[in-house]
Amino acid sequence: MVTIRDIAEATGVSATTVSNVIHGKDNRVSAETIQKINEAIKELGYVPNMSARSLVSSSSRVIGFVNHVITRENTNFMEDPFHSAAIGAIEATLRENGYFLMLRTVENAEELVTFLQRWNMDGLFFTGIFKDKFFDSLAGLHIPVVLLDSYVHTSGFCNVGLEDFTGSYNATKHLIEKGHRHIGFASPNIKDGGVLQERFLGYKSALAEAGIPFEKGIVFQQEMDLNSCRLICNDIVEHPELTGLVVSADIMAAGIMTGLKEKGKRIPDDISIVGFDDISLSQLVDPPLTTIHQDMNLKGRLAVDFMLQLLSGKTLDTTEITLSTRLVERSSVKDLR
Amino acid sequence: MVTIRDIAEATGVSATTVSNVIHGKDNRVSAETIQKINEAIKELGYVPNMSARSLVSSSSRVIGFVNHVITRENTNFMEDPFHSAAIGAIEATLRENGYFLMLRTVENAEELVTFLQRWNMDGLFFTGIFKDKFFDSLAGLHIPVVLLDSYVHTSGFCNVGLEDFTGSYNATKHLIEKGHRHIGFASPNIKDGGVLQERFLGYKSALAEAGIPFEKGIVFQQEMDLNSCRLICNDIVEHPELTGLVVSADIMAAGIMTGLKEKGKRIPDDISIVGFDDISLSQLVDPPLTTIHQDMNLKGRLAVDFMLQLLSGKTLDTTEITLSTRLVERSSVKDLR
DNA sequence: GGGTAAAAGTTTAACGTTTAACTCATTCTA
């Protein structure tokens, strides 16, 4: 391994001078020396050792992307399509700015804090569901934190979210406006304080506003895979009064469409469906899915914008961004009027 | 920050003893002292500093997952659904074994080597297309390397791949057996030495074997997004003789199906389609897509298996695994016989 | 020509951890 000291020796200066040149503090160094040092760096193939740097400067240039899972069972980081979309964008931007990205799943606050401390992390992206007190331990670390899709509004953290409530409200309202009165809600398991709960509340709110009584029996919760969707379909067809269905995630909507078609139901003639997310799949299913569009890529970019600003020590004018959604009408909803 | 020295002071022993206890080298320490130290660690909330550890032991416990891109243009790490699937599995397993995962895109070998050296990486997962000489610099680092879907068989590296050629050969043969004689090939841009090239060669080989002349004019290359697929469809409909199409990725197959349906073509009546990958979407499109199935999750798990074995210093019986594929018949192929 | 400032460095200590080599009792063995 080529060290800074090797460069120093090769050029006949001290290690500090080499370090200064590397860090662009070259106002203290003659042009001639700078050139000699840079040449030696090229020649010998010097690569800075981040461990040493991090140790002495207590800044590691590492940013963590941490996903909080409740249990270890389904611990796959990438199950949510948002993650994949966001991480790609985040990695690219961070890299351009000289930062590194570490990926991690944690089960609890302690694990998270330990992770950050171990590596002297410079910043944190955080997704998942959590209680306020989860963050007490985080706040003490005094590093930039950007929350993604969090409904915890702890002061001091940046937050990039989505109008989940309003989006789902609009999805439901759209069905109501098309003359539907019996509208079910299907969703992956709704957890307290999460995105899906907001979407559920938006659905209920739209019903209430239209004077339609809420019925527990037509709320269907299951995993997102095709087989679980088929199970849901068994339940759905037992409610022949249903003409419309709001589904809180497009992947699930697609699964349910498949399941219903297998049972001989026609979409939208027998049942209308509105999804949520507008993933690329949604225009590919048959019929193309009417859904609530969100810009996941933008969400990722805004998150990393926040992070970079925080890292540069700027004081922010805003710490909270809630992206809006819009309804994309395709062909999965029938007009009953 | 609580250091090992704080623990040492609190318990009245030396730093070395604390270090020994932490690392389970406690044969040199009395049971009583061990307990006192462990209590102090809990009490004071000691967290080991990985930078310091890495600096002195030249092992960082960090594994890199690096994707090689040819240009910086489309630099999103996650565009390939395989990556998301694999990374989740890899992160989980590495974490369980006390390793950390760093994500990174690189443009060339130099960038890769620098990345690995900066952090003293313990291992590397690598995906992407590359020339043999790309690896010469890698070999000198003497760290475990696991290649994913690589068609470079440099000795010394582990390799987890797929029977891309055979899969695509079978897809094409399937159409031929169903009586098709005019079979096109659609694909994202085929690059030398990559997965897509193998799939292309498999297609050609099946044609050749059946005595069907290869026609350049019915090979369609485009990006994977829906609009590019529509462009392809413009071309496709200008070849009315085509009754079958092999598509080298399901995402694209779905896009093409949509595009063709928009143009009034019926699938499979007017044109039959066979995809590749069997992503979850493939059973959701209409008609459900006949495709070549691969187990991406298994690919990720095998890769991390390799890595863990290499890290533990075992000598491996195999360093190369090529997963097989299988044809999944759904409803996108018409029997012409 | 005395004092100040600038230019171009150097020296030293520190960051937190590990490792190799050492110490000093006590116990065992022949």
Next chain:
DNA sequence: TAGAATGAGTTAAACGTTAAACTTTTACCC
């Protein structure tokens, strides 16, 4: 009972980098 072995540690150096505090030489000002 001398010597070896064991148990339970300790000391000191090292890993590569940086930051703060120095040093030396030359130039400049009035």
